[in-house]
Amino acid sequence: MPVPRHEYEMYDEQRIGELLRAMPQAPEAWVLTAARLPATRRAIEQIAALAGADATFRTQTLEDLEGALARAGVEASPALVEHLRDRL
């Protein structure tokens, strides 16, 4: 009857090395974009609130969505521009 391996034996040096290498780091720019989501979403909500209260601002924002995001300190991506357009 085979002797069951103790759990720590599952994690010998080679196995740990393989597992540590199995998941390369994501590009830092991707991580930062995702990490900044709360601030980005808050900025978009502020723009949407202002647009809801001011028709002229809304029109100007719709004409230049990327500019509106930039003025709010947000780096515009196609997905964010679409998200802002949806919110307006």
Next chain:
Amino acid sequence: MEFHQRMTALSTATDAGLVARCRDGDDDAWEELVRRFSRYVLAIAQQAYRLSPADAEDVFQEVFARTYERLGDLRNDEAVRPWIAQLTRRLCIDRIRAGSRESADPEALEAGVDDSLDRLDEALSVQEAMLAMPDNCRDILDRFFRRDESYAVIGTALGLPSGTIASRISRCLAKLREQLEGREHARPTS
């Protein structure tokens, strides 16, 4: 709380603790959650589903956008890991179907994916165990295993005699095994 202490507390928080803080609007907790799962999401997209870098980036951002939007819907905070895995799988399949890169047959798309995910789950457990290690151990193991640095390079970087690096790695590996063993024992059986 000092910034460093706060970030250390976040990095050692449980998944459920992190989710609760995110739900309370803690931006630092959100960043920690993104960092904790970033490798996992990317690995599922690129290794399990073999997405191109461009598609993987789109899926990566979509996973975290949806996670952010739907964190309030999560019934069990401890289940955030399988929840993110499932979300990533679904978005990868959607991306492949949209690109018509392969047949839309679900069985064909999922072939071999479970095995890849089992391996990545195990890799994530090791990564999480690493996060709970002291800084010096985390650094030396990261340099040796992830960056393939030699004893001499590690010794120079850390200001240690290269002859002591092997024994330090060995001690840190023993601590990492203890962490992993503890996690195995603490893991729910259901």
